[in-house]
Amino acid sequence: MTRWHLQRRGTDGNDSAPVSIDASNIRLSWMTGKSAAQINELPVGADGRSVRLGDLFELTMDDSPTDRIVVEGELDHVHGLAAMHDRGDFEIIGSAGHYAACGMTGGRVCVRGDAGDYVAAPCGARRSGMSGGVIEIHGGVGNYAGHRMRRGTLMVRGSAGSMLGGSMVAGTICVGGATGNGLAVGMKRGSVILADAANVVRQADQDEDGAKRRYSSPIRFDPAFFGLYHEPMFQEITQMLLRLPVFRTRADRHVGGLGEVIFAATAETAVS
């Protein structure tokens, strides 16, 4: 087993440093069995041009108990990290750009920071988003997280932007912080678990964007299936819910969806 460590080369004071990097070619399945020299030659998109991976990242390879890619450094302009990830671990130390773990089908992705828009969304022109594996985001995520997600688990310790779980088909999204507008728009099936549902309840009460009509009436719910998840972050987030009465609403009723949004009643949601 191998650990590939990619350290983003310093960009301080370098005006010619790329503004946007497409790192979706960095895939564990491709790297397996390749030499360091071959990996350094991997073409990576930088501001629309193709450059060598070795020009942007410093690669080191070690033995490891599991196959693992670690990308570290200033990454908020590096997009498509862990795209189509299908096995082993992919760890991002720092805040990732857009499309992190898009189209992921298996394995595990951990972002030790924030992630941009379209986390676990479809990759490129594909129709389905994430279809397997586990994503763990230690910070927050941008808009369209879990868009068209089909299976797997997305956990976000921080907040999420708008359109969380939009057009979701299946899978589980668990968010510890606040969420933006348009939650579960077009959701067919799947589960969205929210520790902080104040904004969602406010939207539904005010019927912003037809939110009230998107959700069924919330009912009290005993989420016994939470016990099946042994991920520490999942347990950390759901523990916040389980101290309070838990409710479930079905979404998106506009499209006849049978998805579920599970949340806790708080004083704030009761007042709003």
Add this chain to the structure above:
Amino acid sequence: MNDESKHPDTDNEAEANRPLEINGVRIEATFAEAFDMKATRVIITAMDEIWAEHAASAMSGFGTSVIDCKLEIDIERRLLPSETPDGRPGIALLAFAMSGGDLEKQITRRAGQCVLTCPTTALFAGLTDEVPRDKRIALGKTLRFFGDGNQISKVIDGTRFWRIPVMDGEFICQHDAPRVSGIGGGNFLLVARDLHAASRAARAAIGAIDPIPDVITPFPGGVTRSGSKVGSKYKSLIASTNDAYCPTLRGITDSQLGDGENAVLEVVLDGLSYDAIAEAMRTGIRAACSSCGEHGLVAVTAGNYGGKLGRHHFHLHEILS
């Protein structure tokens, strides 16, 4: 088949026939004959121990002998919340049948009628063996259809679970459970001066066997009084009373009982391995002899069919030495 089960019946006859007593109880130089079965373990959890117990009792009801129940099933042990898949109190059951088809048919029916119906319960596989799909027993795979399209699937750590809407919330059920090879028909007979002594000895044996993993004693209270022989004078019966050990038939049939041997109870064991059954027999027999050797338990023997029925032979002297 492990090495222990290959012992020929006549290995070192002198050794096998040496007299053996435990606390004054004669241990016969004979063997219990057991046979291959198909087995699985399921775990029932619930909001509290009471509902789990109700479901487990229902599921293991009418599961004493494959002769007519088609399934031998019993509670293996109670589980702490930390030992169950969903962190709730639970009960592990072991089930044994003569074929994979019988096992699947019985488990699926019992899960549907006894666990799905019981408030707050959930049902999980209790074995983690990697087995081919055709050697897995359907649980939620079949029961999910009760949800009438409203069932929800969750794949967690590679395992599929079903959440089936029911009137108290949701019934959570693992998709399927592995089916493995097991052994059925391990046994020993407690021969006593009277029924009270036999009953006390049997209870002591079952109490000692209870904590042993991978083994069940499927008869009521772990004990049967209706030990059987193969066949009958009636053509429709495949088994009939074990007349050799019926005290009331002594003098009429070819009895194995001597004077002062007036009551016999049998402990039947099914297990996931030879070692598990041997350990349970050893523990049970020693407990019975220790507690009742001076109070009416006269002898311990075992049932066999001359080695023709099953390939697993548990020689009493060997497992107790």
